[in-house]
Every structure is written in C-alpha cells, then in structure tokens.
Amino acid sequence: MSLPRYLPSLALLGLCLCVGARVVYPSSTCEPNKMTVYKVMVETAWSREVFPKQYPEWRPPAQWSKVVGRSHNSSFKLFRMGEAASEGLKQFAEQGQTEVLDAHSQGEGGVFDEFNAPPVPEGAGETQTEFFVDGNHSRVSLISRVVPSPDWFIGIDSFDLCVEGKWVESVVLEVDPLDAGTDNGFTFTSPNWPTIPKKPVSRITAQSPDHPANSFYYPDVQEHPPIATFHIVKVKEYELSQVFSPSLPRSSTTRRYSPQDLQDDNTTKGRTGEGDNDVNNSILPETGEPSSSSSSSSTKQPLLNTVVNKYRKKFKKNRTGRKMGPGRKSHCKKMARRRNRGPRDCLLSEWAEWSSCSKTCGIGEQIRTRTVLRHSRRGGRPCPSLQETKWCGSSRDCDHKYFDW
Template identity: 35%
Template sequence: MAVLPSLQRALISVCFLACLVTPMPLPTDAPTCTPDESAHYSLTFTGKWTQDAFPKQYPIYRPPAQWSNLIGVSHSVDYHMWRRGDFASNGVREFTEKGEAWTLMKEVEAAGQRVQSVLGVFSTPAVTAGTGQASAEFEVFASTPYLSFMVRIVPSPDWFVGVDSLDLCEGGQWKENASLELFPYDAGTDSGFTFSSPNYETIPQDKVMQITSSSPNHPANSFFYPRLKHLPPIAKVTLTKIKKTNQIISLPAEPDLSNQLPTDNEIEEKHIKTPLDCEVSPWSPWGLCKGKCGDSGVKHRTRYVLMHSANHGTACPLLEEEKKCTPDNCL
C-alpha cells in the first residue's frame, strides 16, 4: 500500500512539469494548413515586357510582344512541372516552342493518376501585349500546397517565365499573399538566339536554365545586356488568399481590353529604361587605292550598324575610315 503515495507524488510532479511547458495557444483566426481544410487563392499575372526595359530586338510586329495562356498546377512535393537544371519534358517542349498545351496536360493527368500528386490544373487567358494582366483562381490542400506554372514568351524560340513549386503553407499557416518578380528561362530545346529565330532544334537537348544579362554570353542574344548586372523583371505574379465561394468564375475564352489595362504600379515601372549600346559590324576589307600615279592615293573601308543605341546607350562609332596609300597599277 506504500506504493500509492509514491505514484501519486510522481503524477503530481509530471502534471506540474507539463503545466510549465504548455505551449501558447495559436490565434484562433490564423489560417492553418489542416488536412481537411483547403485554401483558395487568386492569381494575377502581370506582363512588364516594355520596349524601354528591353529595347534590344523588341518585337513590334509579326507577332508583337505578348504572352501565352498561363498553365498552372497545384500539387504535392513529389511533382514538378519543370525544374531549373533538369531536362524539359516533351510537354514543356511543345508548350515553350509552340504554345501547345495538349501533351503537357496529358503529363499532368498521368502524374495525378500515378501518385495522386496533382490536385488541379488552371489557366488564364493570354495577354496580347508585352504589358497587361490576366487572372485565375485555384485551390490547395495541406497535402498539395505547392504552386507551379508556366507562361510562354511570344515570340521566342523556347523561352518562358514561371514558378516551380512555391509552397503556400509556411510555418503551418497559409500565406495570406505573395508577390514574385519573374525572369526569363530557356527550356533548352531550341538553339535560337533572338525572339524571331527560326526553329533550330538543340541536339543534344540542354537543361532548363535562367536567361541573364550575360548568359547566354553571345552578342546576338536578345537578352544580352553586358552593362547590366541583372535583367529587370519581365513579369510578375501576385497571389492573394480569398474566401471560398460557390460562385462559378468563368474566364473569357479570348483576351479582351479588360486584361490589357495596366495597374498603377505597372505605370510606374514602365519608366525603367535599359541602356542599349550601338552595335556595328566588323570592318570591310580596304578598298582599292584611288589617286593619280606619282601622287598619294586614298583607300576606304566601311562597316554598318547592327543595332542602334537606345535609352542613352553608347552612340555608334564612325562607319567609314580612309588612309593614304600608293596607287596601284601605275605605269
């Protein structure tokens, strides 16, 4: 019977210690990532592709600068639509090169059936200018809290912007909002250097890489700005957590003027002006020496402008040179 008081004392001690380490309760209004409760988000894609910010070879016609539909997926940690440093799938290839999403959607569907890793797919309308907005809504659960999407840069060989596996559940709570600046990527399937390059398949295929102001390190590249440390963002995405509604949101089948109107922030960001230096060709060979026999002659060489300067970039140098010479073929 002496055991009972000892057990009671032990239980009292455990209770006392437990009371000391009882965690503070979480705020009841915090949006937690629970298995049974989903979160709904509104996504807004904003194009920031202006001629001032990206003056080199800026597409003005056939076709002008614009954006494809955004293809987005909410998914678990074991799925990737695309990944920097990995090879692009056939679906990503077709989407980034041609804007065709059929194979990409089949890949998403297959992943969802195989490992139950994809919750849903959503899309926005295309944006028919370098600047403008398009929106959509999507849903996430605690088991599928990641967002991935792609938007093709039009025109381009295989360039796109996007996000790979953005986790919307942070610290056990759903993010209320998020905003990300977007920069161009190369899918590694086409070797074109410029926006309007003809189709030239990359063999063997390269891995997906981010395009920077110095990579690819080639003066013909449309994003090559050696004076810049970093490219300005070419687009951005804004995410806002919204309350669940039963209302069915119908997106327009074709883009209209409503998603081409810039926001106030976009109007301010249009003042970004990237300096573009003049680019000239190599000198031609020296021409014939012209002059009278017995006198000094003159010969010339020329070069031409490959790219005119813009936004206070370095002006073009002289395009013609001459130097004295002795006339040829004098008798």
C-alpha cells in the same frame, strides 16, 4: 544577374530559401481537410522602354501565351531548373501547345487543380485566375510562354503556400525569362533549330548567355528589371462539412468495472441498461479489448463467479436434487458458451457509389455511405464512420471562375 527576386508581403515568408527557380520552406503541413482558394495575378513588363534590344513589333508583336498552372504535391513536376525539359514543356515553350501537359489533369499524378489564365496580348499587361490547394497539395507551379521566342518562358516551380502549418496570406514573386533548352535560337524570331541533346532549363539574364546575338543580352548593365511579377493572394478557406476517419484503432486503455461493482445485480443492470444475458457488456461498455492476458483473467474471474452465483439463485431448486429438465439444461449450456465467447468486431457493408457533386460550378462535395451489417459486442471493435466526404469541382465547369461572390 542574381537569383529571381521573391518578395513576400508578410513576415510569415521570412524563412524562405531561394534555390534557383524554386522556393523551399521548412517542412510543415496545413490541415488536409481545409481547402484554400488563391488568386494569382500576372503582371508582365516586356516593353520597348525596358527591353529595347530587338523588341518584336510585328509578325507577331511581343505578347504572352496563356498561363498554365497546377496545384499539386511534391511528386508532381511541371518544370525544374537544372533539369532537362519534359516533352510537354518542350511543346509548350516552342509552340504553345498544351496537349501533353493536359495529360496531368486534376486528381492524377499528384495534381490537385489544373487552371489557366488568359493570354496577355501585349508585351506589358496583366492577367489573372483563381485556383485552390489543400494540406496535401499545397504547392503551385505556373508557366507562360514568351511570344515570339525559340523556347523561352517564365514560370514558378513548386512554390509552397503552406508555411509552418499556416497558409500564406499574400506573396509577390518577380521572375526572369527562362530557356527550356530545347532550341538553339538566340533571338526572338530565330528559326527552329533543335538542341540535341537537350540542355537543362536555365535562366536568361543580362549577362547570360553571353552571346551578342542574344535578344536579352545587355553587357552594359549588371542586371535588368524583372520581366514579370506573380502576385498570389489568399481569397477564402473552405472546410469539409464532415471529416471521415477511415479506421478507428482499438483503444490502448479499456475502462473496466471493479469486482465490487459486479456483486449487486441491480448495480450491473443499471450501468449496462440490459438484462442478465449481456453481463459481459457491463465490463467493456466502450471500445477496446483486453490489454493483456493477465489483466483479462483477473477481471473475468470475478465476473464468472458472479454469473454462476446468479444462476445458482435462479435455479435454486436444482441444487436440492431435483432433476433439471431438458429445456433448462439446454439454456445453461447456451449461457456457458456465451460466457466463453470473445469480442465481436463491427461488420460493415461495402461503400456505395459516390453521390453527384453538390455544385455544378466551383467547389462542392461528394458523399458515399455504407451500412452496419453486424454491431460490435463484448468489447469488440466499434463501427467507424458510415459516411465519407471528398472535394469535387473544377474550373473547367465555370468558364475560369470558381465562385460567384
């Protein structure tokens, strides 16, 4: 049989490349501060009319386990074609147990959202659920066990819902049964016979494995219809109310005033809105620092002359030979030290604890804040954002329903 049939409902997916059970797109990233909610609908077509050979009708009859899903980044792997099954996949494919798989919970190991869909109690039926992704976790993986079977399942591996920086509107994925490679059984109801060592996860087709006992072996046809179809549809997009920038780099260009702007005291005060003690701030009114020692020296020299001239006028009597009092002498020393100071960066407190989630069911936000301990001066690094926001919420708090539209 050919590779699984991925049938996109939009031309947006025309660039996909089918590789085994994975779909690989050209590298692209959707905005990380935007979150998208998708609905996945699983339609199964395992019936006696379509798959008559050894069709199980009792103890137990043909059915499907719950759908186990994860939205994640490229570091997470639920299963992979051509690779040996993990212990979690082995337990799920053979017995339907999810304890090991549940260890990869929301927020751990590259997982963004963990979700389940109810089981399908018959061979042909449907089930659905919702999940969410963001620009840093745009892939989705899903599996459902064939019941009864030795270690067979259906699944989608790392399907990327972000294509060329945009979220896929809808897509239809037709799949074949898969063999986890952990049990040697050929029939739906064969006894447990472990495969040692494990074999790679592989696809079961009408021609492979080519053993007469294989329950899905149909030598008279080239391929049989897909046993299940995954419909993934975009439901809604969300955006954080505030986007946090963890650090603001110093500006590579610094706005400076020309020496002519510094010759008039009134002009200088008008630009800074401050008095004589903050003349340095009139040169670097915004973020940044001197871009080079040469440009810094050439600009500081006119400023230094201006400051000296101002205080010469202010203490005119001292230039006539009158002795300067100790108070004025101390003040002048203080001003000299102030002129030689470098930039002072903003100093912040540590982050406070995260607030509780704004919603008890569905998608909410958590906020944490910090305070300014010392403001920047003389062109030092300015204070970054004082508030950070992140997503919170889980389907487990909503009885498998994210939103009440």
